[in-house]
Amino acid sequence: xxxxxxxxxxxxxxxxxxxxxxxxxxxxxxxxxxxxxxxxxxxxxxxxxxxxxxxxxxxxxxxxxxxxxxxxxxxxxxxxxxxxxxxxxxxxxxxxxxxxxxxxxxxxxxxxxxxxxxxxxxxxxxxxxxxxxxxxxxxxxxxxxxxxxxxxxxxxxxxxxxxxxxxxxxxxxxxxxxxxxxxxxxxxxxxxxxxxxxxxxxxxxxxxxxxxxxxxxxxxxxxxxxxxxxxxxxxxxxxxxxxxxxxxxxxxxxxxxxxxxxxxxxxxxxxxxxxxxxxxxxxxxxxxxxxxxxxxxxxxxxxxxxxxxxxxxxxxxxxxxxxxxxxxxxxxxxxxxxxxxxxxxxxxxxxxxxxxxxxxxxxxxxxxxxxxxxxxxxxxxxxxxx
Numbered sequence: 492x493x494x495x496x497x498x499x500x501x502x503x504x505x506x507x508x509x510x511x512x513x514x515x516x517x518x519x520x521x522x523x524x525x526x527x528x529x530x531x532x533x534x535x536x537x538x539x540x541x542x543x544x545x546x547x548x549x550x551x552x553x554x555x556x557x558x559x560x561x562x563x564x565x566x567x568x569x570x571x572x573x574x575x576x577x578x579x580x581x582x583x584x585x586x587x588x589x590x591x592x593x594x595x596x597x598x599x600x601x602x603x604x605x606x607x608x609x610x611x612x613x614x615x616x617x618x619x620x621x622x623x624x625x626x627x628x629x630x631x632x633x634x635x636x637x638x639x640x641x642x643x644x645x646x647x648x649x650x651x652x653x654x655x656x657x658x659x660x661x662x663x664x665x666x667x668x669x670x671x672x673x674x675x676x677x678x679x680x681x682x683x684x685x686x687x688x689x690x691x692x693x694x695x696x697x698x699x700x701x702x703x704x705x706x707x708x709x710x711x712x713x714x715x716x717x718x719x720x721x722x723x724x725x726x727x728x729x730x731x732x733x734x735x736x737x738x739x740x741x742x743x744x745x746x747x748x749x750x751x752x753x754x755x756x757x758x759x760x761x762x763x764x765x766x767x768x769x770x771x772x773x774x775x776x777x778x779x780x781x782x783x784x785x786x787x788x789x790x791x792x793x794x795x796x797x798x799x800x801x802x803x804x805x806x807x808x809x810x811x812x813x814x815x816x817x818x819x820x821x822x823x824x825x826x827x828x829x830x831x832x833x834x835x836x837x838x839x840x841x842x843x844x845x846x847x848x849x850x851x852x853x854x855x856x857x858x859x860x861x862x863x864x865x866x867x868x869x870x871x872x873x874x875x876x877x
Contacts, residue, residue, distance in 0.1 A: 532692075535673045536640035537850045539564045540607050543573060544639065546692035550648045551677055553579040554605070554638055564608035565849040571610050578653055581605055581614070581635040588658035589632060596620075596633045597657060597775075599646040599766075600665030601673070602852045603782070604637025609855050611635075615665070618862030626870050634659070642673035642759065644681070647766040648688055655773040661874050662770045662777050663865065664763065666818060668784045669851060671752060672741045674759035688765075741801055741851065745787055747811045756817060764825045776874050779822050780830040781815065782853060782861045785846035788836050794848035801851055828877060832864040 532544040532552045543562065545555045558575040576584045589595040598604050598616040606614030620633035636654055638645070646664060667673075680690045744752050763779060770777045785791075791798035791807040798807075815831050822829035836845055836857070845857035853861055 533640040535642075535669070535676055536602065537564070540602065540605075540639040543575075543607060546694050548691045548695050549652050549689050550645050551680065551690045551692050552638070552640065553649065554581065562607055567849060568608040568847075571608070573607060574611065578657070579638070579649070580654070581637065582611055582617075585632065585634055585657060587656050589660075590630075593630045593632050594661070595657065595659045596631065596661045596663060597636050597650075597654060597659035598633060598663045598665065599636045599641070599650065599654075601637060601641040601667050601669070602639045602850065603667060603858070603861075604635065604665050605639055606635070606637065606858060607639060608847065608850070608852070609858065613855050613858065615853075615858045615862045615865075618859050619663075619866055622863050622866035623869065626866070637665070640673065642667070642670040642677065643762040643766065644674050644677055644759070645690060647762040647769065648690055650766060651687065651769050652689075655769060658773055659770070659775045661869075662766070662775055664766060664777065664779050666760075666763075666779055666781045668745050668781075668787070668814060669741045671744050671755050671759045674762075675755055678758060742784065742786065742803065745784070745809055745811060745814050746805055747809050748805070749811070749813065760818070760821050763821070763827065767825065767827055776828070776877055778828045778830060778865075778869075778874075779818070780832065780861075780865055780868075781818055782857070783833045783836050784851050785843075785848075787833070788845070789843045793843045794846070797848055797851065828872070830865060830868040832861055835860065835864050 530541060531538075532541050532546060536544065536552075539562075543554055543558065543560070544552045547553045554575045556575055556577055556579050558573065560573055561570050562573045563570055573581065574583070575581055578585070585595075596616075596619070598619065600615075604615050611617060614635055614637075616633045616635040616637070620631055623631055623633070634657065636646070636649070638649070641649075643664065643666065650662070677690055680693065680696075682689050682691065743750055744756065763777075767777045785794060786798070786803055786807045787809050789808055791803050815833055819829055819831065821827075836842065839845070839860070845854055845860060846852075847854045847857075
C-alpha cells in the first residue's frame with residue numbers, strides 16, 4: 492500500500508491544532524467555573540478562614556484589623572458576621588486598660604477560640620462570659636483573642652507585642668491537639684529582635700525567586716489546577732496508598748502508638764512558660780485549658796472526609812491519655828493552673844454532636860460545653876485565691 496507522507500503530516504497537524512483548540516476551550520470553561528485564586532496566608536488554618544487573615548511582621552499572621560464582613564466557613568455553618576477590633580481581636584473595642592470595677596479575661600488560642608464558623612455570641616469567650624455572669628455579681632469582660640492557625644508560640648508573641656496593654660486580670664490559653672504540628676511549622680521563622688521574639692511571615696522577609704515562564708503559566712492555568720486537585724484528592728486512593736495531606740502530621744501525638752515527639756512537644760509547650768511571665772508582668776494570672784478533638788472521643792467514621800484530610804489512621808477513638816498527661820505534668824512543673832475538660836466530652840451522650848465534621852474544631856454545641864467547663868473551674872477555683 493502506497494504511503495502519503497504529506498497527507499499523514501497534514502492529519503497530524505490537524506489533530507494537534509484541534510487538541511490545542513480543545514485545551515484552550517477547556518481552560519476558558521474552567522476559568523469561568525472556578526472561584527478566584529485563594530491567597531493562602533497560612534497552611535495551618537482552614538481555606539475558608541484565609542480571607543480573614545493578613546500577614547504580620549511580628550506574629551506571622553493575624554486577623555485583619557477593623558474588619559467587618561459576612562463570613563461563610565462552610566455550607567453547613569451558614570453566614571456569620573465577623574468583626575475585628577483595632578488590636579486584632581474578634582468583637583468590640585476594649586478600653587486599655589480596663590475600668591477598675593471590671594474583671595477582664597482574655598482568651599487566647601486558635602480556630603476553636605476565634606470561632607469563625609459560629610456567631611460572635613456563640614464563641615467560647617462569649618459563652619464563658621454568659622456562664623460566669625450568671626454566677627457572680629462582678630462586672631466581667633471576656634475578650635476573644637483567638638486567631639485561626641495559632642499555637643502557644645504565636646499567642647505568646649501576640650500577647651507581648653499587642654495584647655499586654657489590655658492589662659487582663661486573667662488570661663486563658665487554649666492548647667489545641669494541633670499545636671505540636673503548628674509550632675513545628677512556625678518555629679523555623681522565630682527570631683530575637685531587640686530582646687523580643689518575633690515570627691515574621693515569609694512574605695515579608697524573603698525575596699521571591701523569579702519564576703520560569705512555563706512554571707508561571709502552569710501555576711496560573713485553571714486546567715493544571717484542576718488536574719493537580721484531582722490527582723491530590725484521588726491519587727492515593729487509586730494507588731491504594733494511605734492518604735497523605737499537608738495536614739497529615741497534625742495529630743501524630745494523639746494516636747495510641749505515637750512516634751517519639753518529645754523534642755517537638757517540649758518546643759511547643761515552652762512558650763507557655765514565657766506567656767506566664769508576660770501575663771504576670773502585666774498584672775494578671777494564666778490558666779491553661781484543653782479539650783479533645785473528634786478522634787479522641789468518637790470514631791473517624793463520623794467524619795470520613797475530614798479524617799482522610801487529616802491523615803487519621805488506626806482504630807478510633809484513640810484511648811491514649813499521653814497528650815493530657817503531658818500537659819498536666821508541664822503545667823504542674825511550671826506552676827500554671829490547668830483545666831482539662833476531656834472527661835466531660837468523653838462521658839456525655841451524643842458526643843459526635845460536640846465536634847465539627849468540616850474542620851478539626853469543636854461544633855457550636857462543643858464550644859458551649861467547653862466554655863461551661865472553664866466557667867465551672869473558675870467558679871470552683873476563684874483566681875483571687877491563686
